[in-house]
Amino acid sequence: xxxxxxxxxxxxxxxxxxxxxxxxxxxFPPVNICRRCKNTRLESVEMPRDxxxxxxxxxxxxxxxxxxxxxxxxxxxxxxxxVRVVAQIVDMPYESLKIxxxxxxxxxRVKADGSSGQIFYxxxxxxxxxxISKATTD
Ligand SMILES: [Zn+2]
Numbered sequence: 125x126x127x128x129x130x131x132x133x134x135x136x137x138x139x140x141x142x143x144x145x146x147x148x149x150x151x152f153p154p155v156n157i158c159r160r161c162k163n164t165r166l167e168s169v170e171m172p173r174d175x176x177x178x179x180x181x182x183x184x185x186x187x188x189x190x191x192x193x194x195x196x197x198x199x200x201x202x203x204x205x206x207v208r209v210v211a212q213i214v215d216m217p218y219e220s221l222k223i224x225x226x227x228x229x230x231x232x233r234v235k236a237d238g239s240s241g242q243i244f245y246x247x248x249x250x251x252x253x254x255x256i257s258k259a260t261t262d
Contacts, residue, residue: 137231139173139247141207142166152207173229174252175203182218189235201227201249215250226252 141152146163152171157164180199190196197213199221213221214232227249234246 137245137247139171139229140168141171143169150205150207152203152209171207171209171229172204175201175209175227175229175249177213177221177223177225177227178202178208179223180213180218180221197221199227199249212248213250214248228252 139152140154141150142154142156143150143166144158144161144163145165145167147158147161149158149160150169150171151159151166154166154168156166158166178200180197183196183198184194186194186196193212195218197216197218198210199213201209201211203209211229213227214230216225216227228251229247230250231245232248234244
């Protein structure tokens with residue numbers, strides 16, 4: 125396993141962002157300086173998994189290594205705490221999407237490293253289902 129990926133795994137599996145201790149602004153990915161008040165004291169916080177779609181787009185051709193996932197749908201997601209995230213949308217046909225569609229974070233395979241066989245996982249967004257969303261290995 126590569127060291128950078130190992131060190132960053134919490135950011136991929138749990139969506140850890142940061143929260144300003146002074147003005148409570150939240151960020152994802154985490155930042156070291158609050159953009160609102162310039163405070164440098166921020167704590168780590170886990171982002172909520174639920175959100176809604178603010179915008180979306182269909183990418184018919186992808187960069188090398190992602191051909192098997194074509195076409196890919198990407199969306200601008202507003203999490204329930206107001207933080208915005210750009211992420212892949214999965215398990216939802218492009219034609220079914222609308223501005224405001226509710227989604228939830230799911231953890232999925234992002235890509236496999238051909239030389240090491242290591243599989244990288246990360247967050248994507250999918251349909252809201254009853255019960256707890258769980259990571260899958262597909
Ligand atoms: Zn602040």
